[in-house]
Every structure is written in C-alpha cells, then in structure tokens.
Amino acid sequence: GRADYQRNLSVSYIKLGDLMKALGEGEAARRYYEDSLAIRQRLVQAEPGRADYQRDLSVSYERLGDLLGALGEGEAARRYYEDSLEIAQCLAQAEPVRADYQRDVVVSLIRIAAMDSTQAAALLQEALSILRALKAGACEIPDLDSMIEYCERRLADKGL
Numbered sequence: 001g002r003a004d005y006q007r008n009l010s011v012s013y014i015k016l017g018d019l020m021k022a023l024g025e026g027e028a029a030r031r032y033y034e035d036s037l038a039i040r041q042r043l044v045q046a047e048p049g050r051a052d053y054q055r056d057l058s059v060s061y062e063r064l065g066d067l068l069g070a071l072g073e074g075e076a077a078r079r080y081y082e083d084s085l086e087i088a089q090c091l092a093q094a095e096p097v098r099a100d101y102q103r104d105v106v107v108s109l110i111r112i113a114a115m116d117s118t119q120a121a122a123l124l125q126e127a128l129s130i131l132r133a134l135k136a137g138a139c140e141i142p143d144l145d146s147m148i149e150y151c152e153r154r155l156a157d158k159g160l
Contacts, residue, residue, distance in 0.1 A: 003046070003047070007039070007040075007043060007053070010036040010039040010040050011036075013033070013036035013039070014036045016032040017029045017032035017033040017036065017063060018063070021066075021067055026067065026070070029067055030068075033060065033063050037057075037061070040053065040056045040057040043057075044057050051091055051094070051095070054087050054090070055087070055091060055101075055104070058087035058104060058108075061080045061083040062084040062108070062111070064077075065079075065081040065084065065111060069111075069114075069115065077115060078112060078116065081108055084104075084111075085109065085112060088101065088104035088108050089105055091104070099134055099137075100141075102130050102134055103141050105130060106127045106130050106131055109124070109127040109130075110123070110127050110147075110151070121155065121158050124151045127151050128148065131148045132148065135148065
C-alpha cells in the first residue's frame with residue numbers, strides 16, 4: 001500500500017524492460033513495461049496532482065511506444081507516444097520554466113513525426129521552435145544542439 005514502494009517497483013520494472021529490450025527479448029520487455037505502466041497508472045489515479053507521477057507515466061508510455069515501434073506495431077506505438085505527449089504538454093504548460101518538461105514535449109513530437117509522415121513537418125517545426133526557445137534561454141539540455149540539427153535535417157529532407 002505504500003506509494004513510494006510502488007513507485008520504486010515501477011522503476012525496477014522499467015529497468016528490467018530496458019534490459020530485456022537490449023537483449024532482444026521483446027515480449028519479456030513488453031511484460032515488464034506493462035507492469036510498470038499499471039503501477040504508474042494507479043499512482044496517477046490516486047494522486048493526479050503529482051507531477052512526478054505524471055512524468056513517470058509519460059515515460060512508461062514512451063518506453064512502450066519505443067518497444068512496439070521496434071516490434072513493428074506502429075499504430076500502437078503511435079498511440080503510446082501520443083499519450084506521452086499529452087502528459088508532457090500538460091506538465092510543460094503548468095511549469096513553462098522547466099526545461100526538462102519542454103524537452104519531454106520535443107522528444108514526443110519527434111517520435112510521433114517519425115511515425116506519421118503526413119504530420120511530420122508540422123510536428124518537427126513545433127519541436128524545433130521549442131528547441132530554439134530553449135537555446136535562446138541558455139537552458140542546459142543534454143543534446144540540445146544535436147536535437148536542433150536533427151529537426152533541421154529532417155525538415156530539409158522534406159524540402160522545408
């Protein structure tokens with residue numbers, strides 16, 4: 001019944017999922033990620049105002065999206081990425097000075113753009129706008145320049 005223990009267990013499941021994915025054990029990874037997701041959903045349901053629980057849930061959606069994309073389940077992956085993006089956007093709107101929340105939005109936009117060629121340009125433009133604002137604000141974000149270069153390159157490939 002202790003939320004802190006449950007949260008720690010969900011982190012362990014994520015780490016086990018990451019390990020199974022790295023070992024090429026997709027179905028085992030899926031089970032661990034789904035176990036983590038179930039815990040995180042319960043924690044958010046119990047305390048919806050907790051930003052840390054919301055972000056944890058967003059990470060679970062992202063991990064499942066990554067895994068399902070790698071397993072060739074593109075539509076399911078996209079739905080998880082969209083769920084992750086929705087949470088990331090809410091967190092970023094609630095605390096716009098949190099660069100890590102802004103980065104989470106960018107990561108989700110880039111992942112969805114990779115899955116949706118019809119909306120890719122608009123999503124990448126949105127991501128690039130956020131990244132440029134972060135750079136202008138001298139925010140310390142890991143890989144900020146490489147993320148900007150990636151978006152610019154992808155847009156250039158599309159002729160934009």
